[in-house]
Amino acid sequence: MYSIKSVKEIQDLNPFIVVGCGGGGEKFSNLEGVETVGFIDDNVKKQGKEFCGYIVAGSLDESLKHAKNAKSLVIMLPIGAEGSALKYAVQAIDAGLNVITSFRSLSITENISLKKFADAKGVVIKDIGPRLDVVKTIAGVAPKKSCEVLPKISYESKAPVIFVGGTSQECGKRTTTKKLGIASMKRGLTPAIISTDEMGLEEPTDFNFRAGSLSAMDVPAAVLSAIKYAEETKQPDIIFIEGQSSLTEKGNPHPRGLSAAILIGAAPDAVIVGHRPNHPYREPRGIEEEIRAIEAVEPTKVVGLSINLKNADLDLCPEFFESKYNLPAEDVYNNGADKLLDAIFEYLGE
Known part of the structure; x- marks a missing residue:
């Protein structure tokens, strides 16, 4: 219902500010016909540095100062960062921006109030989903939602x-x-x-x-x-x-x-x-x-x-x-x- 099914749907919402300076953010900015005008990341070590040709901002307000022509925000954050994803979605809708979110970042079907907020502001909100509908078509059965739930972890053991x-x-x-x-x-x-x-x-x-x-x-x-x-x-x-x-x-x-x-x-x-x-x-x-x-x-x-x-x-x-x-x-x-x-x-x- 809210899932992006073609890159044309994304192109229609150009240009974008991207939240998340990692693999997902870079992958999105490289999609055919997608125009990116700025990047945001909560990681202070990334802020002020260049990512995909842009200086990374630490907030939406800061990014909008340099990307006044932005029409949309895409949220490409990992599992475990749902709080930040929700914050950026609300800020973007309130600022009159359309919102695209990765299913890993923020599920729209589980946050219907965001859809109502977007409707009230006259903007679009959709997600790039796992396309479980396709899985159901080809296999006959599929889970109702993605079962990927654990946040990424980096740890080096002390013992062998x-x-x-x-x-x-x-x-x-x-x-x-x-x-x-x-x-x-x-x-x-x-x-x-x-x-x-x-x-x-x-x-x-x-x-x-x-x-x-x-x-x-x-x-x-x-x-x-x-x-x-x-x-x-x-x-x-x-x-x-x-x-x-x-x-x-x-x-x-x-x-x-x-x-x-x-x-x-x-x-x-x-x-x-x-x-x-x-x-x-x-x-x-x-x-x-x-x-x-x-x-x-x-x-x-x-x-x-x-x-x-x-x-x-x-x-x-x-x-x-x-x-x-x-x-x-x-x-x-x-x-x-x-x-x-x-x-x-x-x-x-x-």
Whole structure:
């Protein structure tokens, strides 16, 4: 109802002042036929500096002094800045400017009073939405609104972060993560163990959440927030994060993006890869492919293999994988994770 469906609708409202000097603001100003006459940002470090050929202002009043011909304001702020977005929308409408807002900045459908205010002032207010109507057309179903809700977060962990990935689903990632935590505790360390699955309920896991219930954009923020929370509440010596699915598994491509998102959020110092030979109902491409994919997605290193021998031939053993891939390998179900923990510490140089 209020969503922009073509660039022509935007061009008709030229020229624009843009709120938000980031990727969204630059992207908007580069749209075909869009005329930009000024930029605003609440970040004082950006104010007074040049952005896309204009000096960044700190308020709408300041920007209008230099852009008196502006007819519209576009708000391109990230999730979490709804308060600022609402402030600018009200100021712009009150000043007689049309308003375009990103759905991440401010949802018009959830702020109908803004539409009534704009109507009263004789100006237009619309949003650049996620086009869930298109999703419904092509897929037959769609959420009623965008499920991207977490604000962006930037955080660098103090303790080393270890990601436990795998070549497929149900290959032993959760057990490996748990066993690494137990091995750390036996050595007098304080680990933080984060499960990204609703089934991560077993001790010594500190907390769990289902990463698959979040949007792909929110997963890295959730993982990074979990790391930050763990450090603030526990001051761990080392952090273990359970991955989900696989980057390379065949036959079930849907969760692969989830695996990448968790890995990216973890930004791990080192990685352990789980593998289940002769998996009865999954189609892993294999260890070599998964290692190559992980190290391509993140600047990290796979330092060990956790081998799940539930369905393996009787003569298969971790030593076979050690010789084949030149990495420490262990059956954590029967032998624990001490060898893998040794590999992690050796790589970290501790």
